[in-house]
Amino acid sequence: MIKKHRKVLLVGDGAVGSSFAFSLLQNCGIDELVIVDLQKEHAEGDSLDLEDLTPMMTPAQIRTGEYSDAADADIVVITAGVPRKPGETRLDLVNKNTKILESIVSPVVDSGFNGIFVVSANPVDILTALTQHISGFPKNKVIGTGTSLDSARLQVALSKEFDVNTSEVDAYILGEHGDSSFAAYDEATIAGQPLLSLPNVDLDRLAQIEDDVKKKGGAIINRKGATFYGVAVCLMKICRAILMDENLVLPISAPVNGQYGLEDGYIGSPAVINGSGIRQVIEVNLTDEESVKMQESARKMNEVLLAAE
Numbered sequence: 592m593i594k595k596h597r598k599v600l601l602v603g604d605g606a607v608g609s610s611f612a613f614s615l616l617q618n619c620g621i622d623e624l625v626i627v628d629l630q631k632e633h634a635e636g637d638s639l640d641l642e643d644l645t646p647m648m649t650p651a652q653i654r655t656g657e658y659s660d661a662a663d664a665d666i667v668v669i670t671a672g673v674p675r676k677p678g679e680t681r682l683d684l685v686n687k688n689t690k691i692l693e694s695i696v697s698p699v700v701d702s703g704f705n706g707i708f709v710v711s712a713n714p715v716d717i718l719t720a721l722t723q724h725i726s727g728f729p730k731n732k733v734i735g736t737g738t739s740l741d742s743a744r745l746q747v748a749l750s751k752e753f754d755v756n757t758s759e760v761d762a763y764i765l766g767e768h769g770d771s772s773f774a775a776y777d778e779a780t781i782a783g784q785p786l787l788s789l790p791n792v793d794l795d796r797l798a799q800i801e802d803d804v805k806k807k808g809g810a811i812i813n814r815k816g817a818t819f820y821g822v823a824v825c826l827m828k829i830c831r832a833i834l835m836d837e838n839l840v841l842p843i844s845a846p847v848n849g850q851y852g853l854e855d856g857y858i859g860s861p862a863v864i865n866g867s868g869i870r871q872v873i874e875v876n877l878t879d880e881e882s883v884k885m886q887e888s889a890r891k892m893n894e895v896l897l898a899a900e
């Protein structure tokens with residue numbers, strides 16, 4: 592069911608959070624956006640800046656607030672966290688960002704919040720699982736951006752390689768949003784044709800593309816210090832799917848419930864998102880080789896999750 596009064600509480604108004612807010616206001620017809628950040632003055636400035644969009648977009652109320660404002664929110668988006676420095680992996684962030692996460696999720700739950708958590712702070716699959724553990728919410732009410740950004744990057748790379756519009760590329764990166772992810776080429780299609788059956792397909796070139804895509808976040812961070820536009824739109828698409836009950840399929844941090852040996856965690860896998868949160872996790876028919884990669888990625892998630900708890 593499409594929500595009537597659409598309210599989002601955003602925690603973390605840095606590069607990712609403010610880019611997300613900008614996209615949300617332009618694409619989701621929301622009624623109310625409340626921003627919470629430790630840097631209150633900056634967040635106030637941002638809400639004043641963002642409200643200038645509203646006459647041209649949507650008559651939303653935008654203000655800074657507190658965790659108690661989550662009480663009647665549909666969605667709490669968590670982007671608060673320390674970003675990666677050049678050379679750091681996403682998993683290096685686990686200790687710092689787990690502490691930040693704990694200080695956010697408990698007061699949100701104490702407010703009486705009964706909506707859906709959407710997480711993008713890194714390492715996103717771990718922090719999504721921890722959000723579910725700390726909140727005690729049903730697994731389908733906690734969503735992470737997973738490999739939606741990585742899959743967008745793969746679509747960009749394949750569209751350039753095959754000189755087609757990105758909308759003609761159907762391809763996912765699966766697994767952890769991190770170094771153990773992989774391109775699911777066996778299921779990928781270009782203009783409806785299986786990628787691996789295209790004439791003259793060059794497997795070495797595809798392996799190079801996969802590697803470049805996995806390193807793209809680091810390549811952007813080395814040049815401009817952070818990445819934010821891509822993940823901001825992934826967050827917006829997840830929120831819109833919830834608010835508009837879209838039944839959208841995206842590769843998110845999904846609770847795969849024992850599949851791939853991941854008992855209690857989340858990992859990048861396609862799922863259907865609608866007003867209820869994660870309506871269904873899609874079981875991809877992986878090849879044996881891909882299953883091994885997924886299991887290896889899941890093993891890494893298990894290891895980090897156990898150490899973080």
Ligand SMILES: NC(=O)C1=CN([C@@H]2O[C@H](COP(=O)(O)OP(=O)(O)OC[C@H]3O[C@@H](n4cnc5c(N)ncnc54)[C@H](O)[C@@H]3O)[C@@H](O)[C@H]2O)C=CC1
Nearest residue numbers: 603604605606607628629671672673674675711712713822
């Ligand atoms: N999942 C993905 O695909 C991506 C994830 N990220 C991750 O997003 C996170 C944020 O990145 P940026 O926005 O670039 O960082 P940033 O440093 O620009 O912003 C972080 C914001 O969080 C706020 N904050 C920190 N602790 C807080 C707390 N306890 N309560 C409220 N606010 C708090 C800070 O004041 C700051 O405004 C990082 O963990 C980064 O690695 C970034 C890009 C892509």
Ligand SMILES: CC(=O)C(=O)O
Nearest residue numbers: 675681713740808818
């Ligand atoms: C920062 C990050 O996780 C990315 O751009 O992939």
